[in-house]
Amino acid sequence: MAEWFRRSAEKIITYDKREIAEGTWIKCPKCRAVLFHKQLEQNNHVCTSCSHHFRMKSKHYIQLLFGDSHIEEIGGNIKPLDPLEFNASKSYKEQIKTSEEKTGLTEAVKSIKGEINELPVVVCIMDFSYIGGSMGSVVGERISRAINLARKEKRSLIIITSSGGARMQEGALSLMQMAKTSAKLAQFANEGGLYITLLTDPTTGGTTASFAMLGDIILAEPNALIGFAGARVIKQTIGEDLPEGFQRSEFLLEKGFIDHIVHRKDLKQKLSFFITFFTDKN
Numbered sequence: 001m002a003e004w005f006r007r008s009a010e011k012i013i014t015y016d017k018r019e020i021a022e023g024t025w026i027k028c029p030k031c032r033a034v035l036f037h038k039q040l041e042q043n044n045h046v047c048t049s050c051s052h053h054f055r056m057k058s059k060h061y062i063q064l065l066f067g068d069s070h071i072e073e074i075g076g077n078i079k080p081l082d083p084l085e086f087n088a089s090k091s092y093k094e095q096i097k098t099s100e101e102k103t104g105l106t107e108a109v110k111s112i113k114g115e116i117n118e119l120p121v122v123v124c125i126m127d128f129s130y131i132g133g134s135m136g137s138v139v140g141e142r143i144s145r146a147i148n149l150a151r152k153e154k155r156s157l158i159i160i161t162s163s164g165g166a167r168m169q170e171g172a173l174s175l176m177q178m179a180k181t182s183a184k185l186a187q188f189a190n191e192g193g194l195y196i197t198l199l200t201d202p203t204t205g206g207t208t209a210s211f212a213m214l215g216d217i218i219l220a221e222p223n224a225l226i227g228f229a230g231a232r233v234i235k236q237t238i239g240e241d242l243p244e245g246f247q248r249s250e251f252l253l254e255k256g257f258i259d260h261i262v263h264r265k266d267l268k269q270k271l272s273f274f275i276t277f278f279t280d281k282n
């Protein structure tokens with residue numbers, strides 16, 4: 001290559017061809033910037049150009065909140081069954097197997113006991129990559145056990161939601177999880193426990209209609225889709241156009257449904273602040 005054709009400006013980063021493997025580059029859906037995957041991961045899956053928050057897996061939230069400190073998983077041994085022997089385009093059993101292989105997870109939520117900046121907590125983190133973060137019996141049970149432990153050990157409870165709603169493959173058993181988790185949270189609240197939720201993109205259906213909206217403090221990530229029914233269904237039902245930004249964090253903050261929007265880089269510090277503020281007896 002002729003010398004005059006080479007890039008000399010320091011701002012222009014060039015990568016070795018070997019690095020341009022499939023999946024190495026990601027286009028930001030908001031600002032269209034082309035981002036290097038590793039760079040995005042180092043920036044907590046937030047666009048370095050416009051701060052768009054990409055969906056993040058539960059393991060990355062665990063890393064963000066707990067780093068390399070000691071943690072314990074609660075109810076990790078409970079795995080989904082197929083009580084209805086549900087069959088659609090794919091059998092439920094098959095779907096469970098494929099999701100496990102694809103995500104390395106055994107369900108759509110992980111419950112973790114640990115310390116955030118030395119404050120004792122129990123954190124449940126949902127993962128949309130496992131059957132759309134749907135709320136099946138195991139999700140309900142893992143969350144219920146996390147609440148039980150938080151009650152027993154007087155820990156603050158945090159739930160990070162990301163869910164398409166109830167798990168249709170488990171029918172009524174899935175819907176029962178709404179009542180089960182809500183009842184557990186009521187017990188926790190009666191004893192004065194602090195419960196914080198962080199709603200991430202997307203939080204919808206039965207999850208919104210139960211534990212997601214029961215937090216003492218309801219936080220959300222920027223521009224997250226949060227709602228019960230989908231916008232199209234609502235539009236058809238009421239026969240009217242919906243306002244701009246409908247069902248997004250900023251809109252919901254303005255209408256009073258959520259308390260605060262948190263950028264991912266501030267999450268750990270904000271959680272520590274709220275826990276200290278509301279639990280410090282001095």
Ligand SMILES: [Zn+2]
Binds near residue numbers: 048049050052
């Ligand atoms: Zn962007």
